[in-house]
Amino acid sequence: MKILVLVKQVPDTATQVKLGADSKTIDTAGITWIVSPYDEFALEEALRIKEKRGQGEVVVVSLGPARVKESLRSCLAMGADRAIHLVDPAWDGADTLATARALAAAIKQEAPGLVLCGRQAIDDDMGSVGAQVAELLGWPCASWIIEEAVDGGGTSIRVGRQAEGGLEVFDLPLPAVVSAQKGLNEPRYPTLKGIMGAKKKEMKDVKAADLGLAVEPPALSVVALEALPPRPPGRVIPGEPAEAARELVRALREEAKAI
């Protein structure tokens, strides 16, 4: 079974993010880039499915500028078999829907049995692309899964989906799109052998025209990015614990009116 994993390159959480000169994008100088953590859960699960079945292929796909190759390479080092890089100036500033259209077109060409992605990327936190891709393809979709099992014949997948107040277990006929929630697995680290081997694996560039796509104006566009308004300065309540606790409760009732 061929499994496609959708990944996104994002700034590391701890990295400092500054406004760009146009106030619509960020200044990318000095940013440390990583594969979005939820996408690592998706990739890990794809590798496990392949290992369990003893056959198959895991292909990672990502849309973005040239720097994305580095993240794709680390996915190959983790164990993916090959990578597809959707790279084209036409996709600069692509919103989630444009991204989903490009990914859906690439998926159609590859015709995998299963598509895995993270439940959201930790840069813009939209959490939309997986479900959009499923809708564009007309495939069943389960979001926020924390367990899965593909049946022996590779014709269906059983997933546990996190829902409000409980876990819902579904059978989905394949092909389908599922998105990974934390708790699905613990992603592996690339081995030295994996890192060396990754250099020899295929990484293909794909442009919008290769997918027969005309780029449309974004459905959602950024008007401006702003720095967070500063929180009013807080205060540390001094004194012995008993005294401080009393004062905190008083302040929460009388000043903050929070209780």
Add this chain to the structure above:
Amino acid sequence: MAGAFWGIVEDDRQGNPKKVTAEVLGEASRLAAKAGSQAEAIWITDKASESGIRLLGEWGARRVWLLENAAFAPYRGEVWTPVVTELAGTESPKAILGAVTTRQRELMARLSARLGLGLSADTTALALDGEQLVATRPIYAGKLLAKVTWAKTPWLATLRPNVFRAEEPQPGVAPSVERPAVSLPAARMTLVERREEASTGLPELAEAEIIVSGGRGMKGPENFVILEELARVIGAAVGASRAAVDAGWRPHRFQVGQTGRTVSPKLYLAFGISGAIQHLAGMRTSKVICAVNKDPEAPIFKIADYGIVADLFEVAPLLTQEFKKLLEK
């Protein structure tokens, strides 16, 4: 009516709309009033109730579009999406607003793809600017705010719980109820089972107005009982930092932070949480933040409105007593 502001109902699956729906309808009503339109509720359920419909009216919905059918439970995107699409096609709403819940996040994303429309997910503010709607949403772990706008209507957005104000309930305002005939798509995904979470007897994390959270400083799973006692007194949910979850002290569904839940309660009490960026990402839009930590240098104090530098094992039980005294008055 055409040009209405729709709010998708989130319910408890027992026929009762949840509090977050009051917030969504509140915002829909305010925007609609500015645009000379009205708020309407879209309730897709297998089980509606008269009291639920009444509530939706009190919360601001002038009309309730009731889509009640056994096929709507459990939520399946492949069933709900075509139904909302069909209704939107005939009724031409100006906006479709949902709540940030797992199912509505997925539903709205599918709708956006189906209708070719933009979606602002996890929105924390909406403002009408002439003919344009502008949404504000935190990005990059909440380090920046993005203002976004749509190329065309209907505007699609999901709203972060506890951020938007519900309108004062207007008792006795009865909404008109429409039961539109829609075609039911066949489902391909089938439910095997639903495993209910063991009830904590405390509010749900995502909707709670007060959250008490513990981090690495809790030292072990057995100590969370201290926070649970405090939570019970003040009606709070109990959350945890990634450190506490990764240590196996609390199930992942209680994690607050970038790889957990994003919450925005009226009051957030952090115990033994250092305040790493990835934690702040999940709680920095809380209205009042309190931190108790032994380390005076802990970054959590930088965003806390009130801090106590002390041993949480001493302070937490004292706070429980003080809150008890206050609330018994």
